[in-house]
Amino acid sequence: MLREVLDVLSPAAGSLQVDGTVGGGGHAVELARHTGSTGHLVAMDRDPEMLERARQRLIEELEGTDRPKMTFAAQTYEELPAVLREQAEDRRADGVLLDLGVNSLQLDDPGRGFSFTREGPLDARFDRTAPGPTAADLLNTAPEKEIERWLREYGDERHARRIARAIGRRRAETPLRTTTELADLVRRCYPPAHRHGRTAPATRTFQALRIATNDELGTAARGVRACLEALAPGGVLAVLTFHSGEDRIVKRLFRDASTPPEDPDNPYSVRSEVEPDFELAVRKPLACSPAEAERNPRARSARLRAIRRRKEAPGDER
Ligand SMILES: C[S@@+](CC[C@H](N)C(=O)[O-])C[C@H]1O[C@@H](n2cnc3c(N)ncnc32)[C@H](O)[C@@H]1O
Structure with missing residues (x-):
């Protein structure tokens, strides 16, 4: 769902984009092309082997182009705020992508234990x-x-x-x-x-x-909160899920973040006049096109949700 991801993130020249699950690097290459030489791409993967592959691919494919500054972190996306603090001069992100789940390169490697088509150890750790x-x-x-x-x-x-x-x-x-x-x-x-x-x-x-x-549902709940915290005003967090349990978590967190808080002074708990800091960037989750479903069976269960920190949102004291 590359086109849909680029549409919702609309990565501008000079922006700071984060690929929190860089995997094979396909999305990250495109994010890097859009941000150009004045931008910054932060690429993260919990799997150090995938991160290294993505690093090599990005360097090779972007050689000779106006590529942005690139930072690579073999950490989970739950740690994004700390990564930005330490490696991006505490700047906040204009765009964050999370493409959750497992990568075909991981599935195809019998030594990782993610799949059963060939014999391997029962490992399955990212x-x-x-x-x-x-x-x-x-x-x-x-x-x-x-x-x-x-x-x-x-x-x-x-x-x-x-x-x-x-x-x-x-x-x-x-x-x-x-x-x-x-x-x-x-x-x-x-x-x-x-x-x-x-x-x-x-x-x-x-x-x-x-x-x-990998405690993937617990990680998603903590990680989406961390990524919301890391967004700059006007910044967008896009999350691609492939599992209904994960999608439910993202849906609930996005709904809570984009709903006015309850008024603590009102005994009937009416919503307060305060505007929430976030607004949904897409109302209904996006699914892939029939053509993509045909080409890539994994994409059939994909759901893309996105949320934006409002430009005038407070809480930007950093
Ligand atoms: C579906 S793949 C991403 C594919 C990528 N968007 C691309 O274009 O190739 C998911 C990746 O997320 C990584 N991952 C899983 N959990 C993670 C976490 N908590 N933090 C960071 N990366 C994670 C996996 O190791 C895997 O490489």
């Missing part, structure tokens, strides 16, 4: 240098009820209970270690007639596991 638990750690230690909840809430998995129980039985004998072991276990939990549908049975389980391993 940042393999972090001490946090891997997907295997969670599967082999979390209570069965908790695993069932992840499968249901993060994977919309209809057979959540059956799969969680099968994991419990299996780990009582030997711990689960590889992606294909888990995929086989999940397949056996499906009725035979449903084992060979268009979507492989393990797809939902792997999505759920990735979201749990």
